[in-house]
Amino acid sequence: MFQQNYKKKFNIKKETWCNDRAELRKSPIEGYGLYAVSPIAEGETVMICGGHLWSRSDQKWLTEARYFTVTPLDDEFYIGDRLDDPISMKNYVNHSCDPNLWMLNETTLIARENIQIDEELTIDYAVFSNDDIIFIDDCQCKTKLCRHQITLKDWTSKELQQRFQDHFSTFLNKKIQDGEHLRTVRRDDILRALNRTKESSGDELQLLNAIYRSNDSSSLTKGHYASYAQLQVWVDEQRSLYGIFNHTLVVKPTSTNDYPVAVTITGLRRAFISLIKKHSVLRVSLILNKDNGCLEEVIRPFDELVEEKFSNFIISRASTVAELEEILYDEETNRSLFNLQKGIICRCHVILNSTNRQSNDGLLQDKDYIIFNFHRCCFDDSSEQIFLTDLYSTYMSQRPGAVESQFSGCSALENKKDNDEVQRKKEFWAQLMDGSDSIPNLLTFFTKKDQPASLRTRIPYGASLSFTLDPDIAKQIINYAADVDVGEYLGLFQVCLTSYYIYLYKLTQETNICLGSITAAKREENSELQHVIGLFDDALLYRFKIDPKQTFVEQLISVKNMCLSIRRNAYLPYQDIVDCSSNSNQQYFRLLQNMFTLKVINKGTNLFTLVPKSDRSVYSTKYDLSLNVEYNKAKEECSLSFSFQYSTDLFQHSTMKRIADRFQTLLRQLFSTTFNREKQSIYELSILLPYEIQMYKNLNTTQVEFSESLKPIHEEFFNRAHDYSQKLAIVLDDQAITYSEALFYVQKLAFHLTHKYKVKLGDVICQCAKRSIEMVVGILSILACGAIYFPVNLKEPQDRFRRTILNFNRKFLIMYSGINQDYFPSEYSQINMEQVLLDTHLDSNDFFHNYNNVTVGVDIDAVALPTSGTTGNPKIIRLSHSNLVSQAKALEHTNIVGNCDIILQLAQCSFDVHLEEILDALILGGTLVNLQNEKYMEMDYVRRVIRSNRVTYIDIVPSVLEALLDNKQGGATTFKTIRTICIGGKFDLKPTGMIGFSGKRL
Template identity: 30%
Template sequence: MDRYRIVNDQRSPYTVHIEFALDDNLSRSFLSYASAHEITPFQLGLAMFYIFMFKLTNGTTDLCAACTSANRYRAELQELVGMFVATLPYRTKINPYNSLEQFAEQVREKCFSIIEHSHYPLQHILADSQHLQSTMNFLENEFDFVTHSLDTNKLNLCNSKFEVNPTQSIDDVAKFDWSLTFVYDPSALHDMMSIRLICSQDLFDQNTVDILGSRFVLLFQQLFDSNSLSHSLYDLSIILPHERILTDQLMNKKTDSHSQGVTVGDLFQQQVENHPQKLAVLLDEQSLTYNELLFYVQQLALQIINNYDIKSGDIICQLAERSLSMIIGSLSIAIIGGVYCPLSPENPEQRLASLIERTQARLTLVHSLTNRIFQNNFITYDIDTIINCNDKITNDDLYRLSNIPITPDNISYIVFTSGSTGVPKAVQVRHRNLTAYMQSLGEQTAFKKSDNVIQMATCSFDNHFQDIFVTLMIGAGLIMLHPHGNKDLTYFIHQVMNKDVTVLEAVPSYLDTICQHLEIQNETECLKKLRTLSSG
């Protein structure tokens, strides 16, 4: 929207709108798909509307639309003269990992379940919604599918013949914030299907509505391209071609495919471009899509380089428990060319201070669970402060971030040995080491972008970096445990099952403990979704 929503009694009835015909091949593909999958055009169109809202709202999965029902669901109502039309809320939840076929089936079942409630008056629905203090206002969005009649001669009453006048092409009154309507004329030889987008002038400018129309056509083309039908919904994009070119220019992307993805930051941002609305990180009830994660990573990166004069190659320590902040911090260090040095909160403060002094770190990132450990002894920055930051990232900001000199030979991170045989020793790992490791895992199909990888290792171990960086460079989902969550076996097993974990890496002793626990609880079936199990 271009403007904030105002109270109802101050709203005007004026609209801005667009109507355009679909390509005949697209129209036929749409109708053929509906017929082949035994789904009505209305249901398939509604599924597309949900997907469009899912994309426009940057991954909102709980969606609701107002739809009109003929309300003649019983045989004895079919021949009665009168207006029975009802406005009903059609609410559903999108699983971003589903394909169009899976989601269309879900929408079909939802439509069938709603029919039996179509007699319920709209006033009662609104009263119930208010009583339940629901935040879902379904009267903001509307979807409809209009089919022109093939035979007008059958419209007669008491020997009087009625002529059908074509409906007005565009509504003059804004009944909703915005509505999308499919108009289908089966008798037409060309332009048999068109799309009508009607928006409130109080909220939208004409240019915005035109762009929305272009985005919907792009989505339509992707959904009914035979090569894309089996893709997950998060793979779909509504970024227009000229916007993608501009984004690539701002991010300083090279057209040579062999030159892309040479650093951790390059590969991560490449995955953001490929599927921005795929879930990147999940921790209990918290989650971030790839696009949301990049936003916070860039916000933190800008804070670091603007306020602390950090340059490529500078060491930045991070003291963080398992959290979304840990991921944001580590990736922010990567995209500004810093050297990531993780510190474990389980270590005594004296050892932590010693490691910071040895690395001569310019800055230490902390968060809400660790921001009181060092007091004023070192320069620290609380990662959580950027969570509530509403600053917009400008083109100048993106240009600055994209022009930080980082090469594959830059040090990506350093990790210290335990020091059990003397003074802890620092091990340096370059960007090319990590990207080569990721490539080898991909070739072995040990990691795939469809995987959900559970993050087990503490930040003191090498696997910590592999779990985080490799997962996000390859485009998979990263499942986090809350601090000390790996010590709570019941909680751990619950996360493995509910988050559909497919990749697990752990030391043999821990795996043995898990197996013993599962045998005692008689729950050995809970690991059946695991695709890759690594230990050693």
């Protein structure tokens, strides 16, 4: 009835109405938008928003509503679309800082000006903002009035209020008239300062420090200022719709067979309520004081919680694992379980296993579970053992233990720091984090390609993947850590951390690595906090530079020294640490997304046993990737478990499975008897998995048994000319010759060489490396004579060419018209190929039979290639006929190149690859496409040749490939016919160049 009255009051319709002169089209910027199909006059109604009503108090809209459709009607009600409703047209009204729509009332959008045909209908989100959603995004409107960043508190801007006058929603108009925007300035400062993104300005971080450091106790109303950690948690919760702030403990009651005292539901409830009374932190409220703009921590008196205390104790039944997992998922991710303003920040959920349950006597059995859930503003990892110990003692005595130290607010501790000591610690962190902007983001090596652009848009759903080391390996690590001589915990922490550094280096080849970790520095330095529950954890950065040539022991010593130095300087808020780095604002989130933690699980109490995270499912994560090491001393034989907790928004399960398997492989290798940690360098370690090792062995087994014996190169070509006599063999722009024509010219030149110049088997014939059909004919003719082909690069210095061929006995030179003959020594027999091929006197049948007198074996040298030498003198690489023919046959055998392929000769003629391109094509019966000698680096020309000749195979270097893939120059259509690309060199293409083609994707 109450909702019906509101619908009548605000004239709320069930569905959104849209003017029929608005049409849905694809937006040139992103997604879709509404466009005018005919003119719309100023003041004309364009849309009346309908939808469902939600009350602010029950907060059901957080899980039921379509996020960006929710707008406030007044202080009590929201209107918006349900998630299961059809997407309405109001979803497609995009933002603009200079819009052509604005508000008439709570639900009506009207034209701000005359709107022309094809003009997009836009509105400034500031005119109907939802105050309860903390949101920052980049603006893409690109208008002259663009403010570059959108927040849902923009309505407080005086400039926008003057621009839109009273054309905000009725709700916002009332707030502006009442001066509400003036009272929210300090609150906005906190929200903007803590709602950081990589693109936000560094001034906001300085503003946060000013707000936090300027806390004056004289302005307090009820309690203490919240600590920096609490302030961060509170603001993170305001800007997130998902529960990443629940700290869950899963506990199993001990079986009555193992311990004579049973756990009863009544006794557990009584003990839990007693602990809430004992530990005042479990009754903390965080309240934003709008008068001074500060977040205050108020301890609620226990009497005030009488009405709510039993609502924090829940009993459920589960008969299957799926039901148990569903309950655990809700406890870990449901943000509505707690109320920070009321001080309801902890709860106990008893899950009874209803399978084969014989009685209903209120006794817990060993198959039941107890979930203790705490808001992170009051509980950290170091509080777990304190809570369980107190729970046991309180349960056994049925009364609260003596209060040794009440929680009085960490902010008081933070303000007691000595300024000189703080300055010294800041100098240490400034030195450690010097050049931190060069630290690579290792996670980009493994994340999904479609990952969110920034942390602010990432949904913090998480999962975990765990493994437990073999007892022998675990014992080796534990014993080795005990010899580090810094205590059991620190020794194991440093050994595992060093192993993880080495693993990340092996995985990414990056040597500059920064990991985050959590430590309870405040608790360690203050004896009063040893038995007090609270949020005392601090985030620390462990930056380390790997030296691959060092041994594990040498790396461990360096890590040990670094860890000890960090612990001596640990008592600083994380913000102070980041401020010591360069570009601190950009580093705030990035440096703390790859975490490492070590947790020691001691023997539990006789009544309650903690279930480690490695033994249960995890559904949320605050960080992108965390490696959590658990040293479980509660079991009969101590065990080491490693759990990778990761964001499912960024990582695939299959990727994390490989990462975990590789790390396990490294640990086994590192602490086995086959690896000498004192003498062997860490680069000798391998993270290959067994199946990958086998794959490498299979790949390296390259021997192929061909059905027929190998023949010399020219004989293979002769056979292809017989098989494909009328097929195009060589193409160069408008010129082309068939296999039969190519055979004729090859035999003609070979006859001339053997009869006129008396070329013999093993002679070296130099040929000018100039792209042309004649060059290809010359190569085959040289090989048909049994001679050795030696390419001459005319761009090389003359003296280098002379030194290269000093060891050759008989020297001949095949050259072309227009080449400077003074480049070559006079003792060379110079042959002008063009004159030979055009000499009609040689066109008789006699010469076709004489050259066959030369018998060429497959094992004699076919090619001599010059290469640079370390001594300064060129070196010669010799390749036989069998080498080149075997390679071509192998490519054919693996279907990389075949007789149906059109191969582009792209490589420079001074490189060995040009031989592979030419000979592979002609040995296998394909078509060779050549390029003009002067244009082979002109990308437009190369693209045109590829498209016009429908090339299917290219051998290319990454830099040239990237130039060809330039979409602005038509690169997207260049590779439509390509079947195979062979890439040599460092493959580092930009994402914009990764396009598909008719074969496999790059």
